[in-house]
Amino acid sequence: MRTRFISSMIVAAGLVLAAMTVVAQAPAYRAPRTKDGKPNLAGVWQAVNEANWDIEAHSAAPGPVYQLGAAYSVAPGLGIVEGGPIPYKPEALQKKKQNFTNRMTLDPEPKCYLPGVPRAMYMPYPFQIVQSTKQIMMVFEFAGALRTIYMADQTEAPADSWMGWSNGRWEGETLVIDTTGFNDLSWFDRAGNFHSDALHVVERIAAIDADHLNYEATIEDPNVFTRPWKISFPLYRRIEKNAQILEYKCVEFSEDLIYGHLRKVPLK
Amino acid sequence: MNDRFLMSLGAIALAILVAVVLVAPTSAAAQAQKAAAATVTKAAAPAKPWTAPRTPDGQPDLQGYWTNNSYTPLERPKDLTKEFYTPEELREAEKKAAEREEEQTVPGTTADVHYDFTQFGLDRSQTRLTDNLRTSVIVDPPNGKLPPVTSEGQKRAADRAAERKKQGAQYDQVQNIPLGSRCVYQNAGPPMLPPGYNPAYQILQSKDTVTILIEMLHEVRVIPLDGRPHAPQGYRSWLGDSRGHWEGDTLVVETTNFNDKSAFRGASENMKVTERFTRLSDDAIRYEFTVNDPSTWEIPWKGEMPFVKINGPVFEHACHEGNYGVANTLKAVRLEEKKAAEEAARKGTK
Numbered sequence: 172m173r174t175r176f177i178s179s180m181i182v183a184a185g186l187v188l189a190a191m192t193v194v195a196q197a198p199a200y201r202a203p204r205t206k207d208g209k210p211n212l213a214g215v216w217q218a219v220n221e222a223n224w225d226i227e228a229h230s231a232a233p234g235p236v237y238q239l240g241a242a243y244s245v246a247p248g249l250g251i252v253e254g255g256p257i258p259y260k261p262e263a264l265q266k267k268k269q270n271f272t273n274r275m276t277l278d279p280e281p282k283c284y285l286p287g288v289p290r291a292m293y294m295p296y297p298f299q300i301v302q303s304t305k306q307i308m309m310v311f312e313f314a315g316a317l318r319t320i321y322m323a324d325q326t327e328a329p330a331d332s333w334m335g336w337s338n339g340r341w342e343g344e345t346l347v348i349d350t351t352g353f354n355d356l357s358w359f360d361r362a363g364n365f366h367s368d369a370l371h372v373v374e375r376i377a378a379i380d381a382d383h384l385n386y387e388a389t390i391e392d393p394n395v396f397t398r399p400w401k402i403s404f405p406l407y408r409r410i411e412k413n414a415q416i417l418e419y420k421c422v423e424f425s426e427d428l429i430y431g432h433l434r435k436v437p438l439k
Numbered sequence: 440m441n442d443r444f445l446m447s448l449g450a451i452a453l454a455i456l457v458a459v460v461l462v463a464p465t466s467a468a469a470q471a472q473k474a475a476a477a478t479v480t481k482a483a484a485p486a487k488p489w490t491a492p493r494t495p496d497g498q499p500d501l502q503g504y505w506t507n508n509s510y511t512p513l514e515r516p517k518d519l520t521k522e523f524y525t526p527e528e529l530r531e532a533e534k535k536a537a538e539r540e541e542e543q544t545v546p547g548t549t550a551d552v553h554y555d556f557t558q559f560g561l562d563r564s565q566t567r568l569t570d571n572l573r574t575s576v577i578v579d580p581p582n583g584k585l586p587p588v589t590s591e592g593q594k595r596a597a598d599r600a601a602e603r604k605k606q607g608a609q610y611d612q613v614q615n616i617p618l619g620s621r622c623v624y625q626n627a628g629p630p631m632l633p634p635g636y637n638p639a640y641q642i643l644q645s646k647d648t649v650t651i652l653i654e655m656l657h658e659v660r661v662i663p664l665d666g667r668p669h670a671p672q673g674y675r676s677w678l679g680d681s682r683g684h685w686e687g688d689t690l691v692v693e694t695t696n697f698n699d700k701s702a703f704r705g706a707s708e709n710m711k712v713t714e715r716f717t718r719l720s721d722d723a724i725r726y727e728f729t730v731n732d733p734s735t736w737e738i739p740w741k742g743e744m745p746f747v748k749i750n751g752p753v754f755e756h757a758c759h760e761g762n763y764g765v766a767n768t769l770k771a772v773r774l775e776e777k778k779a780a781e782e783a784a785r786k787g788t789k
Contacts, residue, residue: 205651206495302645306644324751333755334755412667429613
């Protein structure tokens with residue numbers, strides 16, 4: 172009797188285990204489809220993290236402009252880099268440190284320069300995915316940046332650019348974007364993390380439920396890093412009914428920073 | 440963008456004026472030409488009625504790469520009364536305008552010092568022209584001119600001019616330099632008028648959104664189609680806040696919430712622009728617009744011009760990022776001032 176009970180317990184446990192395995196193997200979230208049958212990732216999205224300060228884990232710290240006090244101090248963050256520090260080559264790590272020291276003059280962000288990829292994806296402003304069959308557009312609020320992702324009629328980058336040249340494909344639920352053709356001028360964050368014009372970014376974007384996307388990117392740049400490395404973070408849908416990409420033309424706001432010393436009466 | 444470009448616009452306007460004066464026919468001939476132009480328009484239409492292709496969502500498909508590149512001025516040139524050129528007259532006007540645009544790049548001339556417009560594709564003749572037979576973009580008022588400006592509009596223009604004067608000379612500070620040279624704003628509209636160079640547009644549609652990428656200054660208009668109201672009045676922008684809907688095969692876009700800085704032809708921030716995009720053929724979109732700003736013009740006015748197909752893609756126009764012109768110009772003016780001051784000091788001590 173007792174033996175039978177035990178063996179039935181074992182069978183039951185086995186069933187539970189089997190059931191759990193089935194749950195684990197259940198397909199991931201299936202996104203709603205567009206009319207042409209592709210996962211529909213359209214919408215207004217935004218990262219909610221502190222990666223624009225520093226994509227690696229970092230503590231709270233004073234900002235570079237003391238007059239702005241706590242309003243522009245570094246917010247602490249756990250980072251979006253997977254598996255340890257960014258694998259810089261030794262000389263590149265030196266340059267990163269110099270970038271940090273000189274970030275007030277070298278970071279492209281205060282100058283309202285196009286943010287590049289992947290930085291555009293985690294700046295603290297919304298962007299919109301507009302999805303058509305042959306092309307997908309990403310329209311970013313900051314600096315009016317944009318990316319066209321060619322799902323058809325794909326070519327190599329005709330020339331280097333800030334936002335790179337993106338070719339995409341669907342792998343099941345996942346939008347995979349392969350981007351090259353970058354210039355060497357954009358940064359990853361305000362901490363001076365950087366790349367060369369050999370940057371190659373492969374992004375994987377998939378919905379995990381109705382209002383969240385999982386974003387992963389593999390960063391490869393043999394001029395700067397010893398091996399490819401990965402970043403990942405969720406993107407949150409801006410669920411406000413009236414969410415839209417507003418115009419954030421920042422050129423005007425950067426002009427005194429860039430040209431102020433050339434005024435007839437120089438700025439103090 | 441640079442001042443030389445603005446000067447070249449003036450030159451082109453003059454060239455067209457000269458061209459049309461040369462070809463201006465008698466009024467009887469003008470009538471005949473108008474009839475001929477209408478015939479040309481009809482003849483150009485396909486024998487069978489055009490059925491606009493559909494997107495997977497069933498909407499008329501406006502997607503692709505387009506241009507509105509033309510020499511057609513917004514307002515009909517002085518001394519020209521007819522609405523349409525004949526195709527021959529248009530060729531002649533375009534040829535003369537292109538020659539004028541090229542002329543300024545003769546090697547060794549002052550005009551050639553900056554850079555060669557034709558070499559860098561900055562003149563219009565190197566992009567496909569829309570071949571618009573109209574003598575002006577404005578179709579209403581029928582005289583092809585902007586309607587009379589209200590007294591409020593005149594006062595605003597005077598106030599703006601006085602404010603600009605208070606800011607000092609053009610090169611005293613970057614803010615006094617024209618917006619286009621600063622890569623802030625250049626003909627993006629709406630209404631979307633030809634910018635002179637970089638006249639490429641890319642339209643992308645999804646079920647509830649139309650996006651129009653404007654190559655010049657990488658502007659993107661994101662136009663919701665879901666019937667939502669406009670943004671609150673507190674939100675103002677250079678390109679305004681656009682809402683779209685379909686009326687049959689026509690995309691209708693209404694735009695409000697402008698700021699008071701773009702000041703399109705002296706308009707106020709209360710300007711409302713209604714645009715209508717209708718695909719006419721595989722090759723062309725008819726673009727119509729109505730500008731309504733009762734505080735600036737006594738009556739609303741309308742324009743019309745085609746967009747025609749071009750090969751893509753549209754490349755990134757990182758204008759601000761590569762703007763050496765502003766810094767170099769300001770530096771040069773400061774140097775001149777310094778030299779003049781030194782000269783004056785030397786004379787003073789003598």
